[in-house]
Amino acid sequence: MKLLIIIGLAAVWCDAAQWQDRRFPDDFRFGAATAAYQIEGGWNADDKGESIWDRLTHTNPDFIADRSNGDVAADTYSNYRTDVQMMRELGLDAYRFSIAWSRILPNGISSKVSDAGIAFYNNYINEMVKYNITPMVTLYHWDLPQKLQDLGGFMNPNFHEWFEDYARVAYENFGDRVKHWITFNEPREICYEGYGSDTKAPVINATDIGTYYCAKNLLIAHAKAYHAYVKDFKPKQGGVCGITISVNWVGPLTDSEDDRLAAEIKRQAEWGLYAEPIFSEYGGFPAELCNIVAWKSAEQGYRRSRMPEFTDEERTLVRGSSDFFGVNHYSGTLVSATHYKETHPVPSLLDDAGVGVYNPPEWPQSASSWLRLSPNSLYYALTHLDTKYNKPIIYVTENGWSESPEDGYYIDNGRVEYFRAKLNDALDALEAGVDLRGYMAWSLMDNFEWNQGYLERFGLFEVDFKSEYKERRPRKSAFVYKHIIETRVVDPYYEPDSLTMWIDDGHYFQSAYYNNQYSSGPFSVSYN
Numbered sequence: 001m002k003l004l005i006i007i008g009l010a011a012v013w014c015d016a017a018q019w020q021d022r023r024f025p026d027d028f029r030f031g032a033a034t035a036a037y038q039i040e041g042g043w044n045a046d047d048k049g050e051s052i053w054d055r056l057t058h059t060n061p062d063f064i065a066d067r068s069n070g071d072v073a074a075d076t077y078s079n080y081r082t083d084v085q086m087m088r089e090l091g092l093d094a095y096r097f098s099i100a101w102s103r104i105l106p107n108g109i110s111s112k113v114s115d116a117g118i119a120f121y122n123n124y125i126n127e128m129v130k131y132n133i134t135p136m137v138t139l140y141h142w143d144l145p146q147k148l149q150d151l152g153g154f155m156n157p158n159f160h161e162w163f164e165d166y167a168r169v170a171y172e173n174f175g176d177r178v179k180h181w182i183t184f185n186e187p188r189e190i191c192y193e194g195y196g197s198d199t200k201a202p203v204i205n206a207t208d209i210g211t212y213y214c215a216k217n218l219l220i221a222h223a224k225a226y227h228a229y230v231k232d233f234k235p236k237q238g239g240v241c242g243i244t245i246s247v248n249w250v251g252p253l254t255d256s257e258d259d260r261l262a263a264e265i266k267r268q269a270e271w272g273l274y275a276e277p278i279f280s281e282y283g284g285f286p287a288e289l290c291n292i293v294a295w296k297s298a299e300q301g302y303r304r305s306r307m308p309e310f311t312d313e314e315r316t317l318v319r320g321s322s323d324f325f326g327v328n329h330y331s332g333t334l335v336s337a338t339h340y341k342e343t344h345p346v347p348s349l350l351d352d353a354g355v356g357v358y359n360p361p362e363w364p365q366s367a368s369s370w371l372r373l374s375p376n377s378l379y380y381a382l383t384h385l386d387t388k389y390n391k392p393i394i395y396v397t398e399n400g401w402s403e404s405p406e407d408g409y410y411i412d413n414g415r416v417e418y419f420r421a422k423l424n425d426a427l428d429a430l431e432a433g434v435d436l437r438g439y440m441a442w443s444l445m446d447n448f449e450w451n452q453g454y455l456e457r458f459g460l461f462e463v464d465f466k467s468e469y470k471e472r473r474p475r476k477s478a479f480v481y482k483h484i485i486e487t488r489v490v491d492p493y494y495e496p497d498s499l500t501m502w503i504d505d506g507h508y509f510q511s512a513y514y515n516n517q518y519s520s521g522p523f524s525v526s527y528n
């Protein structure tokens, strides 16, 4: 008995010593992320053009669970200075946000540049730079100008010309201060969800070829924008340009060879389709999936594979076209070659992959059906990429946890637990030698969660969408994250006692959580 107690104590003490010694390097960049359509509002402010999400939410409100839209959202268009105060209070090293293409090029093409749009992003960026917060800019986070969609959008083989021109306008105007560029956020969601199925704008649902043709056109557009930067801007501006791909962990259900192969096929279908052409040594689409689609296409009576080919010139253009690998990571899943198969449209990406997926019910569930706390998933994903693609520089560009507006709310312990778990994964990956340079929490604040409207909340800061000024209040997770950034250590026991944050223009954020007590107000918050 006595011996057991001593062993128990030793385990606790040793554990304790471990977390204190596990520090993020001083130059590791902690940040938070958002996207234009999800926070900005001002959907038609000044001369902004219509995007595919404006069109979808206005013409088909039932597409969104609560029939809401991003017309106003968190109104960052008016509140951007408040946003930067929130970043400053958290002590962020970096902030990842996206530019709304149709805000700076109302028609999508480069003939007309909006002065108001350029001014808005200049102000936002200058405000960050003032407080030493590194801006990390995503050029495309799903809000294509509707005019370009009318011309086929990502299905148009000349898409790369429109995108390169847009990228150049952004580099020219903001590149003196922005040194981190991300061309696309999540090609899988753009291509599979937008063109290959019917869950995101523009809801094309071309299940047979939508995903694959979009993938090719997107990759060429990415590469053109990358090379434009390297050739004409990087020499003077000295920044880096990369892409962000959603990499959830996909592991085999059992250790059998069939399950391991099934998991590899699933990884190729989920993100290899976009990562392989850029980060692998040879380039081009992933071999196994490419073969499957080729023989299935032949069997299905197509005269050519539904997966288009790269010419040698295109393959070389795309290969190596990224200074870093941006990873959006949320969850994990287990894959079986034989079990848990569902029926999918034939032909389609999921039918081509033809595997079953299983999510263990004991993995904690967030408010989003697809998001569970999958043990060590970020560690598995990062070490896998490190090995597969020969040690790329990696940034985690999104990682976060949703709760419904009812549960948790200010005392968001589920989110705290999730962030701690994933940041421990990040520390494990660093120890394993992964070249991980930064981590962006999703999200700085509650925002328009696409199909789920305002029903799933990801924010470190709550946004009161019913209030006139879209008031922001920090949740417990904001204080825990702030403490992690300050100390560079993930303290599993840290409990914030006072949750008040001050901002420097005389107004302050009063949280509803104070001295471990929940209170419902009143709040003295006013902005602008």
Ligand code: GBH
Pocket: 035, 038, 185, 186, 189, 199, 246, 328, 330, 369, 370, 398, 442, 449, 450, 451, 458
């Ligand atoms: C990210 O995508 C996005 O970049 C970001 O804009 C978003 O707010 C954030 O996640 C949180 O969702 O509805 O079951 O068909 C993460 C990848 C892919 C996760 C689409 C949700 C929908 C699955 N997302 N998926 S389902």
